[in-house]
Amino acid sequence: MRSLLAELPITPASAEGEIAGVTDGVASWWLSDCHGILYNLALIIPTVLFIAYLGSQARKSFARLTYGRSHIMIAYYVLLWVVTILNLVWCLLQTWQCTSGKDFSWNMLSLITNSGLLFLEISLIAFMIQGNNASGVETLTRTFVVSGVIVCADLLLKVIYVFGFGLPLFIDSSHSRVKWGLWTVHKLLLTSVYGFILFMHHSKWRERLPARPAFYNYICAMLLLNVVSLFGCVLLGNGAGFGLWLYNLATVCYHSLYLPLLYVTFLADFFQEEDLRLENVYYSEMKDAGFFDADWD
Secondary structure, three states: OOOHHOOOOOHHHHHHHHHHHHHHHHHHHHHHOOOOHHHHHHHHHHHHHHHHHHHHHHHHHHHHHHHOHHHHHHHHHHHHHHHHHHHHHHOOOOOHHHHHOOOHHHHHHHHHHHHEEEEHHHHHHHHHHHHHOOHHHHHHHHHHHHHHHHHHHHHHHHHHHHOOOOOOOOOOOOHHHHHHHHHHHHHHHHHHHHHHHHHHHHOOOOOOOOHHHHHHHHHHHHHHHHHHHHHHHHHHHOOOOOHHHHHHHHHHHHHHHHHHHHHHHHHHHHHHHHHHHHHHHHHHHHHHHOOOOHHOO
16 A cells, blocks of 8 residues: 555645745745845845835936936945846855855855945045035046046956956855955945045045035044944954854944945935926926916915
């Protein structure tokens, strides 16, 4: 009887059960592998919510950009979409770090995603330093060229380190002192730049910076984030395990919150101003058409 039962074909119900079990196992491995489920969810959920928000505002944003005709804002809005999608893919594929045979794919994805984020960072810093003079196609071209040169140099160095010397720059579980030394230098440079801008804000060169509290808050947030990441890299370079927790915390905050922070700092005010302009235009058109003549009677 047992042999006959063993030879019987699997019923659809049992097949569905096996498929469901495999699916649950894959989903559990995808979320919990490498850093754990909390780490992955902390990366994925904010990024998905931000993309959903951008999508819900896409039609209005396109209309405002078309009406405003600001080359800088159009370029930044397009870049924001591209980098946000890349960042979502990077967040979803964290398991590639722990999957054999995926080293090359993970390194390439990390290089492209981090370069896109760094380009947004550097170009926004360049706009801040130029202050109120940052407008027009010439300024956009100059800023993007300078930012592109810096990012390409950074990308080239990382390619040499990863593929030339075999340093696992994007594998968090690696304990290479050379790797953490390089990340320390990288974070130190960014910390110095944000610290210098913060110093400018409290010095006689304050007028060179945009007179908006949002920019000041952005600089403070990025300075704090880079200080935490720098401290984590220094600890890891000296063999302290607590540094990995700090570094992962900074990584989660950067990849999940930086793009919304950039949107609030640089793009949100522009879209709100366009709302006010459109309301003024509609009001003027209605006034010219005589809709408010009855108010004077």
